[in-house]
Amino acid sequence: MGEQPYRSGFVSLIGRPNVGKSTLLNAFVGRKVAITSRKPQTTRNAIRGVITGDGWQIVFIDTPGLHKPKTLLGERLNDVVHHTLREVDAIVFMLDATQPVGSGDEFVARAVLNTHTPAICVVNKMDAARNEQLVPQLQAAEELGDWKEIIPVSAARGTNVGRLQGLLVEQLPEGTQYYPDGMVTDQPRDVLLAEIVREKALQLTRQEIPHSIAVRTEEVIERDDEILEIHATVFVERESQKGIVIGKGGAMLKEIGTRARQDLEWLLGQKVFLVLQVKVQKDWQRDPRALQRLGY
Numbered sequence: 001m002g003e004q005p006y007r008s009g010f011v012s013l014i015g016r017p018n019v020g021k022s023t024l025l026n027a028f029v030g031r032k033v034a035i036t037s038r039k040p041q042t043t044r045n046a047i048r049g050v051i052t053g054d055g056w057q058i059v060f061i062d063t064p065g066l067h068k069p070k071t072l073l074g075e076r077l078n079d080v081v082h083h084t085l086r087e088v089d090a091i092v093f094m095l096d097a098t099q100p101v102g103s104g105d106e107f108v109a110r111a112v113l114n115t116h117t118p119a120i121c122v123v124n125k126m127d128a129a130r131n132e133q134l135v136p137q138l139q140a141a142e143e144l145g146d147w148k149e150i151i152p153v154s155a156a157r158g159t160n161v162g163r164l165q166g167l168l169v170e171q172l173p174e175g176t177q178y179y180p181d182g183m184v185t186d187q188p189r190d191v192l193l194a195e196i197v198r199e200k201a202l203q204l205t206r207q208e209i210p211h212s213i214a215v216r217t218e219e220v221i222e223r224d225d226e227i228l229e230i231h232a233t234v235f236v237e238r239e240s241q242k243g244i245v246i247g248k249g250g251a252m253l254k255e256i257g258t259r260a261r262q263d264l265e266w267l268l269g270q271k272v273f274l275v276l277q278v279k280v281q282k283d284w285q286r287d288p289r290a291l292q293r294l295g296y
């Protein structure tokens with residue numbers, strides 16, 4: 001018997017907003033590389049997460065939820081999805097087990113099937129669905145398209161994530177190892193820092209504010225006392241939003257900072273001193289130059 005060839009490839013996670021794509025990415029790599037939240041359109045960039053096994057490597061590409069765009073930012077997010085769809089070896093198409101399959105899912109399914117790339121359908125959040133809900137959902141998934149497999153998963157609990165990984169490895173072509181052993185993401189550190197701050201801001205704000213928030217890391221200082229000093233700016237679109245994000249007597253901004261610092265210290269294994277400021281960048285979601293400056 002000859003040696004097994006090395007298998008490797010790119011797999012994108014696709015679905016409408018909030019189905020759990022980023023949660024699944026984190027479950028695969030075993031670390032937070034993508035932020036998650038209950039608010040739709042959390043993810044704004046194609047984030048790579050890598051898992052390396054014995055004789056294989058999967059490079060996952062988490063994508064923004066595909067949706068009907070209302071702003072230039074929304075259009076950009078959809079462009080990111082369509083772009084990644086063209087360059088992957090396999091696709092994980094995701095549905096939410098707790099939500100009826102609707103036109104949003106049909107729209108995404110069509111985009112996936114049009115690529116003629118092997119696609120596995122994941123029905124996520126099985127932990128939150130009753131059996132009477134899950135069975136018809138799996139049937140609805142089958143009617144949506146011609147999937148290689150349909151598998152119920154709980155990204156939050158890790159149920160069936162290993163099985164899904166095995167199915168994906170089978171789809172990979174022969175290839176080379178793209179990333180060194182142990183590397184789980186190519187996301188620059190400064191981007192991850194800003195994203196963690198944005199995640200906390202999303203958790204603590206509501207209505208239109210989560211969509212209006214962008215965060216940029218301004219400066220990171222490795223201090224002599226081993227503390228990592230991070231300066232970041234939270235951008236909002238209007239003066240009124242600035243007041244809300246800062247909060248009464250600065251309480252909101254302080255809470256965002258405390259939560260972010262705790263996560264960052266845990267992620268980096270280092271003490272962190274986090275300095276946040278809030279700035280208005282008027283209507284940045286619709287402004288091409290502002291989008292560019294904010295990395296979108």
Ligand SMILES: Nc1nc2c(ncn2[C@@H]2O[C@H](COP(=O)(O)OP(=O)(O)OP(=O)(O)O)[C@@H](O)[C@H]2O)c(=O)[nH]1
Binds near residue numbers: 015023035036040124
């Ligand atoms: N109960 C349950 N909740 C989940 C599961 N997976 C994700 N969630 C929750 O669903 C919400 C959305 O998860 P995300 O991972 O941010 O979803 P997403 O598809 O990346 O969303 P966008 O980036 O906005 O497109 C979060 O509140 C998650 O905690 C799961 O398996 N079970």
Ligand SMILES: [Mg+2]
Binds near residue numbers: 021042064
């Ligand atoms: Mg996401």
